[in-house]
Protein backbone atom coordinates (compact mmCIF):
# COMPACT_ATOMS: atom_id res chain seq x y z
CA UNK A 1 0.00 0.00 0.00
CA UNK A 2 1.52 3.31 -1.04
CA UNK A 3 0.75 6.64 0.60
CA UNK A 4 -0.63 9.64 -1.24
CA UNK A 5 -0.38 12.14 1.57
CA UNK A 6 1.94 11.93 4.52
CA UNK A 7 1.60 14.38 7.38
CA UNK A 8 4.18 14.45 10.17
CA UNK A 9 3.87 16.37 13.37
CA UNK A 10 1.78 19.11 11.80
CA UNK A 11 1.08 22.03 14.09
CA UNK A 12 -0.81 25.18 13.23
CA UNK A 13 -1.54 28.32 15.16
CA UNK A 14 -3.29 31.37 13.72
CA UNK A 15 -2.29 33.74 16.51
CA UNK A 16 1.46 33.40 16.64
CA UNK A 17 1.70 30.41 18.96
CA UNK A 18 -0.77 31.21 21.76
CA UNK A 19 -3.35 28.61 20.82
CA UNK A 20 -2.82 25.74 18.45
CA UNK A 21 -5.67 24.54 16.21
CA UNK A 22 -3.69 21.51 15.06
CA UNK A 23 -1.52 20.04 17.78
CA UNK A 24 0.86 17.61 16.15
CA UNK A 25 -1.02 15.60 13.55
CA UNK A 26 0.58 12.40 12.27
CA UNK A 27 -1.35 10.86 9.42
CA UNK A 28 -0.85 8.75 6.35
CA UNK A 29 -3.53 8.80 3.71
CA UNK A 30 -3.30 5.72 1.48
CA UNK A 31 -3.46 5.90 -2.29
CA UNK A 32 -6.37 4.23 -4.12
CA UNK A 33 -8.65 4.41 -1.10
CA UNK A 34 -11.50 6.49 0.25
CA UNK A 35 -10.41 8.08 3.49
CA UNK A 36 -13.08 9.67 5.64
CA UNK A 37 -12.10 12.26 8.23
CA UNK A 38 -14.60 12.63 11.04
CA UNK A 39 -14.69 14.76 14.14
CA UNK A 40 -16.75 17.32 16.00
CA UNK A 41 -17.41 20.72 14.54
CA UNK A 42 -14.50 23.09 15.03
CA UNK A 43 -11.78 20.48 15.59
CA UNK A 44 -9.77 21.64 12.60
CA UNK A 45 -10.83 19.32 9.79
CA UNK A 46 -11.11 22.08 7.22
CA UNK A 47 -7.83 23.58 8.38
CA UNK A 48 -6.17 20.17 7.99
CA UNK A 49 -7.21 19.70 4.38
CA UNK A 50 -6.22 23.25 3.52
CA UNK A 51 -2.73 22.20 4.58
CA UNK A 52 -2.92 19.24 2.23
CA UNK A 53 -3.78 21.61 -0.62
CA UNK A 54 -1.03 24.00 0.39
CA UNK A 55 -3.47 26.87 0.95
CA UNK A 56 -2.22 27.34 4.51
CA UNK A 57 1.39 27.13 5.61
CA UNK A 58 2.06 24.95 8.65
CA UNK A 59 3.49 26.57 11.74
CA UNK A 60 5.69 23.49 12.05
CA UNK A 61 5.78 19.97 10.71
CA UNK A 62 5.56 18.73 7.16
CA UNK A 63 2.99 17.77 4.56
CA UNK A 64 4.20 15.54 1.76
CA UNK A 65 2.15 14.69 -1.29
CA UNK A 66 3.41 11.84 -3.47
CA UNK A 67 6.70 12.25 -1.62
CA UNK A 68 7.07 15.95 -2.38
CA UNK A 69 7.07 18.60 0.29
CA UNK A 70 4.72 21.44 -0.71
CA UNK A 71 6.76 23.99 1.21
CA UNK A 72 9.77 23.38 -1.02
CA UNK A 73 8.00 23.40 -4.37
CA UNK A 74 8.22 26.23 -6.85
CA UNK A 75 5.04 28.03 -7.81
CA UNK A 76 4.86 26.20 -11.15
CA UNK A 77 5.31 22.81 -9.53
CA UNK A 78 2.50 23.57 -7.10
CA UNK A 79 0.23 24.48 -10.02
CA UNK A 80 1.19 21.24 -11.76
CA UNK A 81 0.32 19.29 -8.64
CA UNK A 82 -2.97 21.05 -8.17
CA UNK A 83 -4.14 20.19 -11.65
CA UNK A 84 -4.30 16.65 -10.30
CA UNK A 85 -6.44 17.68 -7.35
CA UNK A 86 -10.12 18.49 -7.09
CA UNK A 87 -11.61 20.15 -4.08
CA UNK A 88 -15.15 20.76 -2.95
CA UNK A 89 -15.13 23.62 -0.44
CA UNK A 90 -17.34 23.54 2.62
CA UNK A 91 -19.18 26.64 1.41
CA UNK A 92 -18.80 25.71 -2.27
CA UNK A 93 -16.75 28.85 -3.13
CA UNK A 94 -18.40 29.27 -6.53
CA UNK A 95 -17.30 32.21 -8.67
CA UNK A 96 -20.16 34.60 -8.22
CA UNK A 97 -19.66 36.44 -11.49
CA UNK A 98 -20.14 33.26 -13.52
CA UNK A 99 -23.26 31.21 -14.14
CA UNK A 100 -23.57 27.64 -12.89
CA UNK A 101 -22.45 26.10 -16.16
CA UNK A 102 -19.60 28.57 -16.60
CA UNK A 103 -18.38 27.66 -13.13
CA UNK A 104 -18.11 24.01 -14.11
CA UNK A 105 -16.63 24.83 -17.50
CA UNK A 106 -13.96 27.07 -16.00
CA UNK A 107 -11.38 24.43 -14.96
CA UNK A 108 -11.81 22.67 -18.29
CA UNK A 109 -11.31 25.90 -20.22
CA UNK A 110 -8.19 26.60 -18.20
CA UNK A 111 -6.51 23.22 -18.46
CA UNK A 112 -8.07 21.46 -21.44
CA UNK A 113 -8.70 24.22 -23.99
CA UNK A 114 -7.88 21.76 -26.79
CA UNK A 115 -11.24 20.02 -26.23
CA UNK A 116 -13.16 22.83 -27.87
CA UNK A 117 -16.13 24.78 -26.62
CA UNK A 118 -18.93 22.36 -27.40
CA UNK A 119 -17.15 19.36 -25.90
CA UNK A 120 -16.33 21.34 -22.74
CA UNK A 121 -19.97 22.32 -22.46
CA UNK A 122 -21.06 18.72 -22.91
CA UNK A 123 -18.74 17.50 -20.14
CA UNK A 124 -19.89 20.28 -17.83
CA UNK A 125 -23.55 19.44 -18.42
CA UNK A 126 -22.85 15.77 -17.80
CA UNK A 127 -21.10 16.51 -14.50
CA UNK A 128 -23.89 18.80 -13.37
CA UNK A 129 -26.57 16.22 -14.14
CA UNK A 130 -24.54 13.54 -12.33
CA UNK A 131 -24.43 15.80 -9.30
CA UNK A 132 -28.20 16.11 -9.35
CA UNK A 133 -28.63 19.56 -10.89
CA UNK A 134 -31.52 20.16 -13.25
CA UNK A 135 -31.08 21.87 -16.56
CA UNK A 136 -33.28 24.84 -15.76
CA UNK A 137 -30.69 26.02 -13.22
CA UNK A 138 -27.68 25.90 -15.54
CA UNK A 139 -27.79 29.57 -16.49
CA UNK A 140 -28.45 30.96 -13.03
CA UNK A 141 -25.90 32.82 -10.97
CA UNK A 142 -24.70 31.22 -7.71
CA UNK A 143 -26.46 33.95 -5.72
CA UNK A 144 -29.78 32.64 -7.06
CA UNK A 145 -29.23 29.09 -5.81
CA UNK A 146 -29.97 27.41 -2.50
CA UNK A 147 -27.12 26.28 -0.26
CA UNK A 148 -27.52 22.62 -1.21
CA UNK A 149 -27.62 23.44 -4.91
CA UNK A 150 -24.44 25.48 -4.62
CA UNK A 151 -22.79 22.53 -2.99
CA UNK A 152 -23.79 20.26 -5.87
CA UNK A 153 -22.45 22.75 -8.41
CA UNK A 154 -19.22 22.87 -6.39
CA UNK A 155 -19.13 19.09 -6.56
CA UNK A 156 -19.57 19.10 -10.32
CA UNK A 157 -16.79 21.67 -10.62
CA UNK A 158 -14.45 19.64 -8.43
CA UNK A 159 -15.02 16.56 -10.58
CA UNK A 160 -14.82 18.29 -13.95
CA UNK A 161 -11.15 17.51 -14.56
CA UNK A 162 -11.33 13.91 -13.27
CA UNK A 163 -8.60 14.60 -10.73
CA UNK A 164 -6.44 11.94 -9.05
CA UNK A 165 -6.84 13.32 -5.55
CA UNK A 166 -10.41 14.25 -4.69
CA UNK A 167 -11.08 16.19 -1.55
CA UNK A 168 -14.60 16.83 -0.33
CA UNK A 169 -15.28 19.10 2.62
CA UNK A 170 -18.65 17.99 3.98
CA UNK A 171 -20.20 17.13 0.63
CA UNK A 172 -23.57 16.17 2.04
CA UNK A 173 -24.27 18.64 4.84
CA UNK A 174 -27.41 20.54 3.96
CA UNK A 175 -28.76 17.95 1.54
CA UNK A 176 -31.87 15.85 2.00
CA UNK A 177 -31.47 12.08 2.63
CA UNK A 178 -32.10 11.08 -0.96
CA UNK A 179 -29.59 13.55 -2.36
CA UNK A 180 -27.14 12.57 0.37
CA UNK A 181 -27.23 8.99 -0.79
CA UNK A 182 -26.92 10.06 -4.39
CA UNK A 183 -23.88 12.22 -3.66
CA UNK A 184 -22.27 9.43 -1.64
CA UNK A 185 -22.80 7.08 -4.56
CA UNK A 186 -21.34 9.65 -6.91
CA UNK A 187 -18.26 9.94 -4.73
CA UNK A 188 -17.85 6.19 -4.76
CA UNK A 189 -18.46 5.74 -8.49
CA UNK A 190 -16.10 8.60 -9.34
CA UNK A 191 -13.49 7.05 -7.10
CA UNK A 192 -13.81 3.71 -8.87
CA UNK A 193 -13.88 5.21 -12.36
CA UNK A 194 -10.64 7.20 -12.08
CA UNK A 195 -7.66 4.92 -11.99
CA UNK A 196 -5.44 5.34 -8.94
CA UNK A 197 -7.78 7.87 -7.39
CA UNK A 198 -7.40 8.93 -3.78
CA UNK A 199 -10.50 10.36 -2.15
CA UNK A 200 -10.57 12.29 1.10
CA UNK A 201 -14.01 13.02 2.51
CA UNK A 202 -14.74 15.14 5.53
CA UNK A 203 -18.00 14.17 7.10
CA UNK A 204 -20.21 14.44 10.13
CA UNK A 205 -22.35 11.60 8.96
CA UNK A 206 -21.06 8.37 10.48
CA UNK A 207 -23.36 6.14 8.46
CA UNK A 208 -21.96 7.54 5.26
CA UNK A 209 -18.47 7.32 6.70
CA UNK A 210 -18.91 3.62 7.36
CA UNK A 211 -20.56 3.05 4.02
CA UNK A 212 -18.06 4.75 1.73
CA UNK A 213 -14.93 4.87 3.87
CA UNK A 214 -12.24 2.22 3.67
CA UNK A 215 -10.05 4.14 6.04
CA UNK A 216 -11.47 6.36 8.75
CA UNK A 217 -9.59 9.04 10.65
CA UNK A 218 -11.07 10.58 13.74
CA UNK A 219 -9.82 14.01 14.76
CA UNK A 220 -10.43 15.56 18.11
CA UNK A 221 -9.14 18.85 19.48
CA UNK A 222 -6.38 19.07 16.90
CA UNK A 223 -5.00 15.55 17.21
CA UNK A 224 -5.69 12.22 15.54
CA UNK A 225 -7.71 10.20 18.01
CA UNK A 226 -7.89 7.04 15.97
CA UNK A 227 -7.28 5.79 12.48
CA UNK A 228 -8.52 2.50 11.10
CA UNK A 229 -11.06 0.57 9.07
CA UNK A 230 -14.78 0.83 9.83
CA UNK A 231 -14.48 -2.53 11.61
CA UNK A 232 -11.81 -1.13 13.95
CA UNK A 233 -14.13 1.71 14.88
CA UNK A 234 -17.06 -0.61 15.62
CA UNK A 235 -14.89 -2.81 17.82
CA UNK A 236 -13.01 -0.11 19.69
CA UNK A 237 -12.85 -0.01 23.48
CA UNK A 238 -12.18 3.72 23.69
CA UNK A 239 -15.22 5.15 25.51
CA UNK A 240 -15.08 8.53 23.78
CA UNK A 241 -15.08 7.02 20.31
CA UNK A 242 -17.76 4.50 21.31
CA UNK A 243 -20.01 7.38 22.25
CA UNK A 244 -19.46 9.15 18.93
CA UNK A 245 -20.03 5.90 17.01
CA UNK A 246 -23.15 4.85 18.93
CA UNK A 247 -24.73 8.29 18.64
CA UNK A 248 -23.98 8.44 14.94
CA UNK A 249 -25.47 5.06 14.19
CA UNK A 250 -28.53 5.40 16.36
CA UNK A 251 -29.48 8.70 14.74
CA UNK A 252 -30.99 7.10 11.66
CA UNK B 253 5.56 66.64 47.40
CA UNK B 254 8.69 65.15 45.90
CA UNK B 255 6.93 61.83 45.40
CA UNK B 256 4.03 63.36 43.51
CA UNK B 257 6.48 65.23 41.33
CA UNK B 258 8.42 62.04 40.56
CA UNK B 259 5.29 60.16 39.68
CA UNK B 260 4.22 62.97 37.44
CA UNK B 261 7.59 62.95 35.67
CA UNK B 262 7.39 59.23 35.16
CA UNK B 263 3.93 59.49 33.63
CA UNK B 264 5.09 62.21 31.27
CA UNK B 265 8.16 60.23 30.30
CA UNK B 266 6.08 57.13 29.68
CA UNK B 267 3.65 58.96 27.44
CA UNK B 268 6.48 60.56 25.48
CA UNK B 269 8.01 57.13 25.01
CA UNK B 270 4.67 55.78 23.94
CA UNK B 271 4.25 58.53 21.41
CA UNK B 272 7.61 57.92 19.79
CA UNK B 273 7.26 54.15 19.88
CA UNK B 274 3.87 54.51 18.22
CA UNK B 275 5.35 56.83 15.61
CA UNK B 276 8.17 54.38 14.96
CA UNK B 277 5.75 51.46 14.64
CA UNK B 278 3.57 53.44 12.25
CA UNK B 279 6.63 54.32 10.20
CA UNK B 280 7.76 50.70 10.06
CA UNK B 281 4.32 49.51 9.00
CA UNK B 282 4.14 52.12 6.25
CA UNK B 283 7.56 51.12 4.91
CA UNK B 284 6.62 47.47 5.21
CA UNK B 285 3.33 47.97 3.37
CA UNK B 286 5.11 49.95 0.68
CA UNK B 287 7.62 47.15 0.15
CA UNK B 288 4.87 44.53 0.09
CA UNK B 289 2.97 46.49 -2.55
CA UNK B 290 6.12 46.81 -4.67
CA UNK B 291 6.77 43.07 -4.49
CA UNK B 292 3.12 42.36 -5.27
CA UNK B 293 3.17 44.69 -8.28
CA UNK B 294 6.40 43.19 -9.52
CA UNK B 295 4.99 39.66 -9.32
CA UNK B 296 1.81 40.63 -11.13
CA UNK B 297 3.73 42.53 -13.80
CA UNK B 298 5.73 39.40 -14.49
CA UNK B 299 2.53 37.41 -15.07
CA UNK B 300 1.07 40.03 -17.39
CA UNK B 301 2.15 38.38 -20.59
CA UNK B 302 2.47 34.78 -19.45
CA UNK B 303 0.20 32.08 -20.81
CA UNK B 304 -2.76 31.65 -20.88
CA UNK B 305 -3.62 35.07 -22.19
CA UNK B 306 -6.17 37.09 -20.20
CA UNK B 307 -6.87 39.49 -23.04
CA UNK B 308 -10.65 39.30 -22.90
CA UNK B 309 -10.63 39.81 -19.13
CA UNK B 310 -8.46 42.85 -19.63
CA UNK B 311 -10.86 44.31 -22.18
CA UNK B 312 -13.71 43.83 -19.71
CA UNK B 313 -11.78 45.68 -17.04
CA UNK B 314 -10.88 48.44 -19.49
CA UNK B 315 -14.55 48.78 -20.26
CA UNK B 316 -15.38 49.03 -16.58
CA UNK B 317 -12.59 51.50 -15.79
CA UNK B 318 -12.91 53.59 -18.91
CA UNK B 319 -16.36 53.50 -20.39
CA UNK B 320 -18.15 53.69 -17.09
CA UNK B 321 -16.01 56.58 -15.84
CA UNK B 322 -16.17 58.78 -18.89
CA UNK B 323 -19.31 60.68 -17.89
CA UNK B 324 -17.99 61.69 -14.51
CA UNK B 325 -14.59 62.51 -16.02
CA UNK B 326 -16.32 64.73 -18.59
CA UNK B 327 -18.33 66.47 -15.92
CA UNK B 328 -15.31 67.09 -13.73
CA UNK B 329 -13.22 68.19 -16.70
CA UNK B 330 -15.79 70.68 -17.89
CA UNK B 331 -16.25 72.37 -14.53
CA UNK B 332 -12.55 72.35 -13.73
CA UNK B 333 -11.89 74.14 -17.00
CA UNK B 334 -14.62 76.68 -16.25
CA UNK B 335 -13.54 77.41 -12.69
CA UNK B 336 -9.83 77.56 -13.41
CA UNK B 337 -10.15 79.90 -16.38
CA UNK B 338 -12.40 82.23 -14.44
CA UNK B 339 -9.92 82.54 -11.57
CA UNK B 340 -6.98 83.01 -13.88
CA UNK B 341 -8.91 85.57 -15.90
CA UNK B 342 -9.52 87.63 -12.77
CA UNK B 343 -5.82 87.58 -11.92
CA UNK B 344 -4.55 88.30 -15.42
CA UNK B 345 -7.10 91.05 -15.92
CA UNK B 346 -5.34 93.02 -13.17
CA UNK B 347 -2.11 93.08 -15.16
CA UNK B 348 -3.80 93.32 -18.56
CA UNK B 349 -2.54 89.95 -19.76
CA UNK B 350 -5.86 88.27 -20.55
CA UNK B 351 -4.40 87.04 -23.84
CA UNK B 352 -2.42 84.53 -21.84
CA UNK B 353 -5.37 83.03 -19.99
CA UNK B 354 -5.61 80.23 -22.58
CA UNK B 355 -2.06 78.87 -22.32
CA UNK B 356 -1.97 79.23 -18.54
CA UNK B 357 -5.17 77.28 -18.12
CA UNK B 358 -3.99 74.72 -20.65
CA UNK B 359 -0.67 74.27 -18.86
CA UNK B 360 -2.34 73.83 -15.49
CA UNK B 361 -4.81 71.34 -16.84
CA UNK B 362 -2.56 69.29 -19.11
CA UNK B 363 0.30 68.92 -16.66
CA UNK B 364 -1.35 68.80 -13.27
CA UNK B 365 -5.11 68.86 -12.94
CA UNK B 366 -6.08 66.37 -15.62
CA UNK B 367 -3.81 63.52 -14.52
CA UNK B 368 -4.29 64.08 -10.80
CA UNK B 369 -8.05 64.49 -10.91
CA UNK B 370 -8.47 61.59 -13.31
CA UNK B 371 -6.31 59.46 -11.04
CA UNK B 372 -8.24 60.43 -7.92
CA UNK B 373 -11.66 59.94 -9.47
CA UNK B 374 -10.89 56.59 -11.03
CA UNK B 375 -9.10 55.45 -7.88
CA UNK B 376 -12.24 56.15 -5.88
CA UNK B 377 -14.55 54.58 -8.40
CA UNK B 378 -12.73 51.66 -9.99
CA UNK B 379 -10.11 51.18 -7.27
CA UNK B 380 -12.78 50.83 -4.61
CA UNK B 381 -14.61 48.32 -6.76
CA UNK B 382 -11.41 46.32 -7.33
CA UNK B 383 -10.58 46.15 -3.63
CA UNK B 384 -14.14 45.18 -2.72
CA UNK B 385 -14.37 42.54 -5.44
CA UNK B 386 -11.05 40.88 -4.67
CA UNK B 387 -11.75 41.15 -0.94
CA UNK B 388 -15.08 39.37 -1.35
CA UNK B 389 -13.44 36.70 -3.45
CA UNK B 390 -10.83 36.21 -0.75
CA UNK B 391 -13.22 35.89 2.19
CA UNK B 392 -15.62 33.61 0.31
CA UNK B 393 -12.67 31.32 -0.59
CA UNK B 394 -13.00 31.97 -4.32
CA UNK B 395 -9.31 32.88 -4.53
CA UNK B 396 -8.47 29.64 -2.73
CA UNK B 397 -10.67 27.81 -5.22
CA UNK B 398 -8.74 29.36 -8.11
CA UNK B 399 -5.47 28.28 -6.56
CA UNK B 400 -6.72 24.76 -6.02
CA UNK B 401 -7.72 24.57 -9.68
CA UNK B 402 -4.15 25.35 -10.63
CA UNK B 403 -5.03 28.84 -11.84
CA UNK B 404 -2.67 31.53 -10.65
CA UNK B 405 -4.99 34.04 -8.99
CA UNK B 406 -2.56 36.91 -9.42
CA UNK B 407 -2.27 36.22 -13.11
CA UNK B 408 -6.00 35.72 -13.54
CA UNK B 409 -7.35 38.49 -11.31
CA UNK B 410 -4.71 41.13 -10.68
CA UNK B 411 -2.50 41.43 -13.76
CA UNK B 412 -5.35 42.22 -16.18
CA UNK B 413 -6.67 44.85 -13.79
CA UNK B 414 -3.32 46.59 -13.47
CA UNK B 415 -2.68 46.44 -17.20
CA UNK B 416 -6.18 47.72 -17.96
CA UNK B 417 -5.73 50.66 -15.59
CA UNK B 418 -2.34 51.43 -17.09
CA UNK B 419 -3.82 51.55 -20.58
CA UNK B 420 -7.10 53.28 -19.76
CA UNK B 421 -6.02 56.17 -17.57
CA UNK B 422 -4.11 58.04 -20.32
CA UNK B 423 -7.23 57.78 -22.49
CA UNK B 424 -9.38 59.23 -19.74
CA UNK B 425 -6.78 61.89 -19.05
CA UNK B 426 -6.82 62.83 -22.74
CA UNK B 427 -10.61 63.11 -22.62
CA UNK B 428 -10.31 65.29 -19.53
CA UNK B 429 -7.78 67.56 -21.33
CA UNK B 430 -10.04 67.92 -24.34
CA UNK B 431 -13.20 68.69 -22.44
CA UNK B 432 -11.56 70.99 -19.90
CA UNK B 433 -9.88 73.15 -22.52
CA UNK B 434 -13.11 73.44 -24.47
CA UNK B 435 -14.96 74.36 -21.31
CA UNK B 436 -12.39 77.03 -20.74
CA UNK B 437 -12.82 78.33 -24.27
CA UNK B 438 -16.57 78.41 -23.80
CA UNK B 439 -16.25 80.64 -20.76
CA UNK B 440 -13.47 82.86 -22.06
CA UNK B 441 -15.05 83.53 -25.43
CA UNK B 442 -18.75 83.63 -24.65
CA UNK B 443 -18.79 85.10 -21.16
CA UNK B 444 -15.53 86.94 -20.60
CA UNK B 445 -15.37 88.29 -24.12
CA UNK B 446 -11.93 87.07 -25.21
CA UNK B 447 -11.25 86.44 -28.88
CA UNK B 448 -11.43 82.81 -29.93
CA UNK B 449 -8.64 83.08 -32.49
CA UNK B 450 -6.26 84.68 -30.00
CA UNK B 451 -7.15 82.05 -27.39
CA UNK B 452 -6.12 79.18 -29.66
CA UNK B 453 -3.20 81.03 -31.21
CA UNK B 454 -1.61 81.68 -27.82
CA UNK B 455 -2.14 78.07 -26.79
CA UNK B 456 -0.44 76.93 -29.96
CA UNK B 457 2.50 79.24 -29.30
CA UNK B 458 3.06 78.33 -25.70
CA UNK B 459 2.03 74.71 -25.34
CA UNK B 460 4.24 71.95 -26.67
CA UNK B 461 3.28 68.33 -27.24
CA UNK B 462 5.60 67.30 -24.44
CA UNK B 463 3.38 69.16 -21.95
CA UNK B 464 0.45 66.99 -22.92
CA UNK B 465 2.60 63.87 -22.98
CA UNK B 466 3.85 64.60 -19.49
CA UNK B 467 0.28 64.55 -18.21
CA UNK B 468 -0.53 61.34 -20.05
CA UNK B 469 2.55 59.58 -18.67
CA UNK B 470 1.69 60.71 -15.19
CA UNK B 471 -1.84 59.39 -15.50
CA UNK B 472 -0.50 56.01 -16.65
CA UNK B 473 1.70 55.91 -13.56
CA UNK B 474 -1.31 56.77 -11.39
CA UNK B 475 -3.21 53.96 -13.08
CA UNK B 476 -0.60 51.44 -11.96
CA UNK B 477 -0.46 53.05 -8.52
CA UNK B 478 -4.11 52.87 -7.61
CA UNK B 479 -4.78 49.49 -9.21
CA UNK B 480 -1.77 47.89 -7.52
CA UNK B 481 -2.62 49.34 -4.11
CA UNK B 482 -6.32 48.49 -4.30
CA UNK B 483 -5.73 45.00 -5.68
CA UNK B 484 -3.15 44.29 -3.00
CA UNK B 485 -5.37 45.35 -0.12
CA UNK B 486 -8.27 43.40 -1.62
CA UNK B 487 -6.17 40.34 -2.35
CA UNK B 488 -4.92 40.05 1.23
CA UNK B 489 -8.23 40.79 2.94
CA UNK B 490 -9.12 38.80 6.02
CA UNK B 491 -12.03 38.83 8.42
CA UNK B 492 -15.33 38.60 6.60
CA UNK B 493 -17.54 41.44 5.41
CA UNK B 494 -16.01 43.85 7.91
CA UNK B 495 -12.57 43.05 6.52
CA UNK B 496 -13.78 43.76 2.98
CA UNK B 497 -15.07 47.16 4.06
CA UNK B 498 -11.80 48.00 5.77
CA UNK B 499 -9.75 46.81 2.80
CA UNK B 500 -11.78 48.93 0.39
CA UNK B 501 -11.45 51.96 2.60
CA UNK B 502 -7.73 51.49 3.09
CA UNK B 503 -7.16 50.83 -0.60
CA UNK B 504 -8.91 53.99 -1.75
CA UNK B 505 -7.36 56.26 0.88
CA UNK B 506 -3.84 54.93 0.32
CA UNK B 507 -4.19 55.24 -3.47
CA UNK B 508 -5.30 58.84 -3.20
CA UNK B 509 -2.46 59.80 -0.87
CA UNK B 510 0.12 58.04 -3.02
CA UNK B 511 -1.19 59.61 -6.21
CA UNK B 512 -0.72 63.06 -4.72
CA UNK B 513 2.73 62.26 -3.37
CA UNK B 514 3.91 60.55 -6.55
CA UNK B 515 2.58 63.42 -8.64
CA UNK B 516 5.38 65.65 -7.39
CA UNK B 517 8.17 63.14 -7.95
CA UNK B 518 6.98 61.87 -11.32
CA UNK B 519 6.64 65.44 -12.63
CA UNK B 520 10.22 66.11 -11.69
CA UNK B 521 11.52 62.89 -13.17
CA UNK B 522 9.73 63.56 -16.45
CA UNK B 523 10.99 67.13 -16.56
CA UNK B 524 14.51 65.90 -15.88
CA UNK B 525 14.17 63.38 -18.67
CA UNK B 526 13.03 66.02 -21.15
CA UNK B 527 15.87 68.33 -20.14
CA UNK B 528 18.45 65.61 -20.61
CA UNK B 529 16.89 64.48 -23.89
CA UNK B 530 16.98 68.04 -25.23
CA UNK B 531 20.57 68.54 -24.17
CA UNK B 532 21.76 65.47 -26.03
Ligand SMILES: Nc1ncnc2c1ncn2[C@@H]1O[C@H](COP(=O)(O)OP(=O)(O)OP(=O)(O)O)[C@@H](O)[C@H]1O
Pocket residue numbers: 014021039040041042043044045046047048090
Ligand atom coordinates in the same frame (compact mmCIF):
# COMPACT_ATOMS: atom_id res chain seq x y z
N1 LIG C 1 -8.23 31.66 9.02
C1 LIG C 1 -8.41 31.38 10.32
N2 LIG C 1 -7.96 32.25 11.25
C2 LIG C 1 -8.13 31.98 12.57
N3 LIG C 1 -8.71 30.89 13.04
C3 LIG C 1 -9.18 29.99 12.17
C4 LIG C 1 -9.06 30.19 10.76
N4 LIG C 1 -9.61 29.14 10.13
C5 LIG C 1 -10.05 28.32 11.09
N5 LIG C 1 -9.80 28.82 12.31
C6 LIG C 1 -10.13 28.19 13.60
O1 LIG C 1 -9.75 26.83 13.52
C7 LIG C 1 -10.67 26.01 14.18
C8 LIG C 1 -11.03 24.84 13.31
O2 LIG C 1 -11.72 25.31 12.17
P1 LIG C 1 -12.19 24.33 11.03
O3 LIG C 1 -12.87 25.17 10.01
O4 LIG C 1 -11.05 23.52 10.57
O5 LIG C 1 -13.25 23.41 11.77
P2 LIG C 1 -13.96 22.11 11.18
O6 LIG C 1 -13.40 20.95 11.89
O7 LIG C 1 -13.88 22.12 9.71
O8 LIG C 1 -15.44 22.36 11.67
P3 LIG C 1 -16.80 22.14 10.86
O9 LIG C 1 -17.11 20.71 10.95
O10 LIG C 1 -17.79 22.97 11.60
O11 LIG C 1 -16.57 22.61 9.48
C9 LIG C 1 -11.86 26.87 14.56
O12 LIG C 1 -11.83 27.06 15.94
C10 LIG C 1 -11.62 28.18 13.86
O13 LIG C 1 -11.96 29.23 14.72
Ligand SMILES: [Mg+2]
Pocket residue numbers: 045046047090169
Ligand atom coordinates in the same frame (compact mmCIF):
# COMPACT_ATOMS: atom_id res chain seq x y z
MG1 LIG D 1 -15.09 22.55 8.16
